[in-house]
Amino acid sequence: MATPPPEAPLEVNLQGRRILICRPEPEASRLARVFEQAGAEVRLLPLVAREPLPETPEQRSILQELDNFTHVIAVSPYAAKRLLEEADAWWPQLPVGIHWYGVGAATAAELGRHGLRPRRPSEGWTSEALLALPSLQNLEHERVLLARGEHGRELIRQTLESRGARVTVLPLYRRFCPYYPSETIDEVCNRFRPEVIVALSGETLNNLVTTDPGALPALQQALLVAPAERVAEQARQAGFGHILVPDGLADRDLVTSVASRLAPQAGHTGQQSKDARD
The missing domain is CATH 3.40.50.10090 (Rossmann fold)
Structure with missing residues (x-):
């Protein structure tokens, strides 16, 4: 290359x-x-500062079932990096048919470096802009994986659940001062x-x-x-x-x-x- x-x-x-x-x-x-x-x-x-959270049986189970999710959202470049590192142990080739999203241009770029084509808002890179995407409007019974830190804003989860989605939060790291x-x-x-x-x-x-x-x-x-x-x-x-x-x-x-x-x-x-x- x-x-x-x-x-x-x-x-x-x-x-x-x-x-x-x-x-x-x-x-x-x-x-x-x-x-x-x-x-x-x-x-x-x-x-x-950020540090990875220890792997748990629940985390392993979620990653093993990655192909059951319709949508996967990473809230930051570090969340995207950690998610793809952990998923690689179970999915040398990522499952097809998933809609990938990144909050922010840098997060989308991190997903792109792994060969993914995340859906991009037409205007703006905020959480609110992401939530305005047509593919995230009618989510009745659809499964969404939200990769993030141990704590964070609940806007994405709450909004998607209000639209009928079944949201699974996957904490991958903790932030501290x-x-x-x-x-x-x-x-x-x-x-x-x-x-x-x-x-x-x-x-x-x-x-x-x-x-x-x-x-x-x-x-x-x-x-x-x-x-x-x-x-x-x-x-x-x-x-x-x-x-x-x-x-x-x-x-x-x-x-x-x-x-x-x-x-x-x-x-x-x-x-x-x-x-x-x-």
Whole structure:
């Protein structure tokens, strides 16, 4: 297979701008490289970490019956990755006839890397956009597998059940807030004094607010990048006054949106996200 050509460098200038990225790894380091290519100074403080859940008899039973599901939905790239890794033990070739879905462009791309063709919303990449797909409207007695973390928003499950679906939730990993010594928090929040904070989920924002309440007044002066209006409103309630909801959450989209917002001539405040959260 031919190697795809490298992407052209972004035509943006963030020279000397201080960016704090709070995404999980490896997404945080990947995004940092794109910001650094634009000249930004970057610090990483992942405020959500993920670890696989131990395999259980129930999980094995669900995966062995994968061919009994009409629809399979992964809520994040990591959920898609974990699902396909676990399914491979039982299905060297995935069963045919399943409708696959991913919340967010990155999740759809992860499914695509495994040869799947997930159904894509015509507009937007949010959970709400996914739920608007025609194939997810009339689901009487149809079985749906929802691959996700141990806890999460119940919007997808509740909505599909209200449409008649028999939803099976498959928890594949847990999320938690990593521990950081006070010296690390002080260096990142107070000495580095970020101008931009990337927090792409409500859980990440909650952890940011509670990690060091003493540093919060300084952080509230930064531009907070949120994934969707729901999290933007959460940020406003937490005291953040400068919020950007970018057009998309791909790495290049994030960097371009931040550069546009920080440019002297930029007067917009961003549009609703068309991607998924972490």
